[in-house]
Amino acid sequence: xxxxxxxxxxxxxxxxxxxxxxxxxxxxxxxxxxxxxxxxxxxxxxxxxxxxxxxxxxxxxxxxxxxxxxxxxxxxxxxxxxxxxxxxxxxxxxxxxxxxxxxxxxxxxxxxxxxxxxxxxxxxxxxxxxxxxxxxxxxxxxxxxxxxxxxxxxxxxxxxxxxxxxxxxxxxxxxxxxxxxxxxxxxxxxxxxxxxxxxxxxxxxxxxxxxxxxxxxxxxxxxxxxxxxxxxxxxxxxxxxxxxxxxxxxxxxxxxxxxxxxxxxxxxxxxxxxxxxxxxxxxxxxxxxxxxxxxxxxxxxxxxxxxxxxxxxxxxxxxxxxxxxxxxxxxxxxxxxxxxxxxxxxxxxxxxxxxxxxxxxxxxxxxxxxxxxxxxxxxxxxxxxxxxxxxxxxxxxxxxxxxxxxxxxxxxxxxxxxxxxxxxxxxxxxxxxxxxxxxxxxxxxxxxxxxxxxxxxxxxxxxxxxx
Amino acid sequence: xxxxxxxxxxxxxxxxxxxxxxxxxxxxxxxxxxxxxxxxxxxxxxxxxxxxxxxxxxxxxxxxxxxxxxxxxxxxxxxxxxxxxxxxxxxxxxxxxxxxxxxxxxxx
Numbered sequence: 001x002x003x004x005x006x007x008x009x010x011x012x013x014x015x016x017x018x019x020x021x022x023x024x025x026x027x028x029x030x031x032x033x034x035x036x037x038x039x040x041x042x043x044x045x046x047x048x049x050x051x052x053x054x055x056x057x058x059x060x061x062x063x064x065x066x067x068x069x070x071x072x073x074x075x076x077x078x079x080x081x082x083x084x085x086x087x088x089x090x091x092x093x094x095x096x097x098x099x100x101x102x103x104x105x106x107x108x109x110x111x112x113x114x115x116x117x118x119x120x121x122x123x124x125x126x127x128x129x130x131x132x133x134x135x136x137x138x139x140x141x142x143x144x145x146x147x148x149x150x151x152x153x154x155x156x157x158x159x160x161x162x163x164x165x166x167x168x169x170x171x172x173x174x175x176x177x178x179x180x181x182x183x184x185x186x187x188x189x190x191x192x193x194x195x196x197x198x199x200x201x202x203x204x205x206x207x208x209x210x211x212x213x214x215x216x217x218x219x220x221x222x223x224x225x226x227x228x229x230x231x232x233x234x235x236x237x238x239x240x241x242x243x244x245x246x247x248x249x250x251x252x253x254x255x256x257x258x259x260x261x262x263x264x265x266x267x268x269x270x271x272x273x274x275x276x277x278x279x280x281x282x283x284x285x286x287x288x289x290x291x292x293x294x295x296x297x298x299x300x301x302x303x304x305x306x307x308x309x310x311x312x313x314x315x316x317x318x319x320x321x322x323x324x325x326x327x328x329x330x331x332x333x334x335x336x337x338x339x340x341x342x343x344x345x346x347x348x349x350x351x352x353x354x355x356x357x358x359x360x361x362x363x364x365x366x367x368x369x370x371x372x373x374x375x376x377x378x379x380x381x382x383x384x385x386x387x388x389x390x391x392x393x394x395x396x397x398x399x400x401x402x403x404x405x406x407x408x409x410x411x412x413x414x415x416x417x418x419x420x421x422x423x424x425x426x427x428x429x430x431x432x433x434x435x436x437x438x439x440x441x442x443x444x445x446x447x448x449x450x451x452x453x454x455x456x457x458x459x460x461x462x463x464x465x466x467x
Numbered sequence: 468x469x470x471x472x473x474x475x476x477x478x479x480x481x482x483x484x485x486x487x488x489x490x491x492x493x494x495x496x497x498x499x500x501x502x503x504x505x506x507x508x509x510x511x512x513x514x515x516x517x518x519x520x521x522x523x524x525x526x527x528x529x530x531x532x533x534x535x536x537x538x539x540x541x542x543x544x545x546x547x548x549x550x551x552x553x554x555x556x557x558x559x560x561x562x563x564x565x566x567x568x569x570x571x572x573x574x575x
Contacts, residue, residue, distance in 0.1 A: 055492060058554030058561045151493025152531065153549045261540035262484075265498050269490040269546045271537045288539060319556060359556055370565045372495065372550060372558075375526015378568045393556050442555040443492050 029069025036233035053096020063316035063441030065104030101192030117466030131191025177201030211303035226263035315445025492553035
C-alpha cells in the first residue's frame with residue numbers, strides 16, 4: 001500500500017486545503033490513550049506522528065542502548081499506531097526511536113515493528129534514518145573549531161571525549177525526514193530527531209510554510225500537554241496557509257490561548273525562538289486566538305534559514321558501576337552531626353581501601369538533599385527523621401558494593417559528641433541493604449557542530465518487513 | 468504590612484504555576500505563570516524577580532541567570548546554569564523538577 005504518493009497526487013495545497021496532522025503520543029511506549037487516538041483517526045488525518053524520545057531521563061539510556069519504556073507497552077503502542085495509520089492509509093512517522101535514538105535503539109524498535117508485521121501479516125516499507133554521529137568527522141570538526149558547548153556546565157569537546165563516549169547522536173531536522181519520505185515508505189523510523197521535525201516534515205513536503213508547520217509541530221509534539229487539564233491524549237493540528245488550529249482529541253481537554261502560549265515555555269530555554277539544524281523558528285510575533293472554549297488558532301511564526309547548518313549532538317559515557325545502601329535515622333544527634341559523620345565515614349573507608357579508586361557520596365534526605373544549588377535559600381529546616389542514600393560509583397560492581405557495605409557498617413557505629421544510642425545510628429528497612437544499581441553514565445557530549453552535509457550526517461535506508 | 472497598609476504580596480499568592488524543569492541537561496528553567504495580565508505585570512516589575520535578586524536567592528553568579536518575560540502567556544521564564552550536568556555523578560535532580568523551592572518564599 002502506497003501512502004506518501006497519494007498525498008502528493010491529491011495535490012493538497014496551502015491556500016486551498018487544510019492539512020491535518022495527528023500527534024498520537026508525546027512519548028510512544030508510555031501507553032497511548034486509545035479513545036482519543038481513535039477520535040483522531042476519525043478526523044482523517046493526513047499523517048500520524050509519534051515522538052519516542054527525550055534527553056530528560058538522563059544519560060543512562062543513550063549510554064547503555066536501552067529504552068526507558070517497557071518492551072510490552074512499547075510493542076502495544078507501536079501496534080496501535082501502525083494499524084491506525086494503515087486504516088486511514090497515511091504515513092506514520094516515529095522519531096527518536098527507543099528513547100535515545102542511537103543505533104541499538106533504532107534496531108530494537110525496528111525488530112518490534114518487524115515482529116508486528118509478521119504476526120499481523122502486514123507488508124511494511126520502513127524508511128530508517130540513522131542519527132549516529134561519525135566519530136572521525138566529529139573529531140575533524142572539533143579540530144577545526146566548529147563545535148561549541150551548549151552551556152557552561154559542559155566543557156569544550158575533545159577527541160578523547162569523542163572516543164570515550166558509548167554512543168553519540170545528532171538531532172536530525174525536517175530535511176532528513178523529507179529524504180525518507182521520498183522513498184515512499186509506510187513508516188518513517190528515525191533515530192534521534194528534533195521533536196518538531198516528526199510533525200513538520202509532511203506539511204513542509206507539501207509546501208506549507210515552514211514557520212507555521214514547525215510552530216504547530218512544537219505545540220502538538222507533547223500531545224495534549226498544552227491543554228487544561230493537560231494530559232497524554234492525541235492532539236490534532238490543522239494547518240492552513242496563514243495559520244493553524246489545534247484541538248485535543250479528548251473532549252475534556254481544552255486548549256486556550258494562555259495554555260498554548262504557556263506550553264511554548266516548557267523545557268525551552270528561550271520562548272521566542274527554537275533552533276533547528278537548518279534554521280530558526282521565531283515566535284515573537286506569534287498570536288493565539290480562541291476559536292471556541294477548547295480550540296486555539298495560532299499565527300505569526302516566522303522561519304529563517306540558517307546560513308550555516310548545524311547539528312545538536314548528544315553523547316553519553318560509561319563512568320563506572322553504581323551500588324547504593326539505603327538507611328534511615330530518627331536520632332536528632334545523627335541528623336545534627338550528619339556532615340561530620342559522613343566525612344568521618346569517608347575517611348574510615350579510605351583507611352581500609354587506600355589504593356582503590358571510587359566515588360562515595362552520602363545523601364541525607366530530610367536535610368536538603370534535593371537541592372541542586374548549594375547556596376540557595378530553600379527555607380528547608382531539619383526533619384525529625386532522615387533518609388540516607390549512600391552511593392558509590394567504582395570501576396567494578398564488586399568494588400562499588402564493597403565500598404557501600406563498608407560505609408554502611410562504619411556509619412552504623414560512628415561516634416559523635418553526645419551520642420546516647422550506642423546500639424546503632426541507622427534503621428535499615430530490609431536486608432541486605434546494599435543494592436547494585438548497574439552501570440553509571442554521564443553526558444559527555446552536549447554540543448552543537450557546524451555541518452556542511454546534513455544528508456551524510458543522517459543517512460536513510462529502506463527496509464521491507466512482513467510478508 | 469507595607470506602607471499603604473496592605474500585606475506584602477507573596478509570589479505563591481498570585482502565581483498559578485511555579486515550576487522548575489531541565490531545558491536540556493545543562494540548564495534548569497523556572498517557569499512562573501500568572502492567571503492574568505495584571506498579576507503578570509505586578510510580578511514582571513518586582514525587583515524580587517530580577518536576575519540579581521534571583522542569583523542571590525539561588526546562591527549563584529548573576530551572569531548565569533537569565534530572566535525572560537513572556538507576556539503572551541502571562542509568564543516569566545528564568546534560566547539557570549546547572550552546577551552539575553543532569554544525571555552525572557553527584558546530580559541530585561535528574562529532571563530538574565524540584566528546584567522551585569526557593570521561589571516559594573519570594574515576596575514581590
